[in-house]
Amino acid sequence: MIAQAAKDLLNQVHGALIFGRRVKVLSGALAQALPQSGQVLDLGCGDGQVAVALMALRPDLRVQGVDVLVRPVTHIPVTPYDGQTLPFADKSFDYVTIVDVLHHTDDPAAVLAEAARVSRRGVVIKDHLRAGFLAAETLRLMDWVGNRGHDVRLPYNYLDQAEWDAAFARAGLAVADLQRALGLYRAPLSWAFDRQLHFVARLEPVEPMR
Secondary structure (H helix, E strand, C coil), X not given: CCCHHHHHHHHHHHHHHHHHHHXXXXXXXXXXXXXXXXXXXXXCCCCCHHHHHHHHHCCCEEEEEEECCCCCCCCCCXXXXXXXXXXXXXXXXXXXXXXXXXXHCCCHHHHHHHHHHHEEEEEEEEEXXXXXXXXXXXXXXXXXXXXXXXXXXXXXXCCCHHHHHHHHHHCCEEEEEEECCCCCCCCCHHHHHCCCCEEEEEEEECCCCC
């Protein structure tokens, strides 16, 4: 267990050094990945700051959230979610975004398939790629620093490229757009924590939409 005072300190340090830049970079990457206007569901939205920044860049998008752990203060409307079945009808949204959530699940393909069910156009994900020297260890450190203070579940389920390809295929999705050089960190942190460890992908249904 980690004491609340230690959690608060961890969150303050992460917020001061990393979180502000993260919100700016990720909202920009999502704005680029979403090609059309519409309704967006942010799956695993946290407090919704990335969604708010996205809507500031893209006023043509309206974003609402869903999360298994609804925080006391959120910046967008957030619906509780059991982690398995999204509480929405088929094709309720134009897009679903999933930002640094899938590696917190035991079965990323199942979550992707459920996201695809409620989307009309596709799913945009930001996640990690387990590739390169000490990739898993580096990702575990980043994950712990960013999430332990919020009591987020940490299974450290990082996939390599072949595993991602298999998960996409199992969910009935294919990559339509891919961003790799995100620049989440400033130097010198970028030397250790950017590398090829992050990506944003827009996924679309393999079968043509009718």
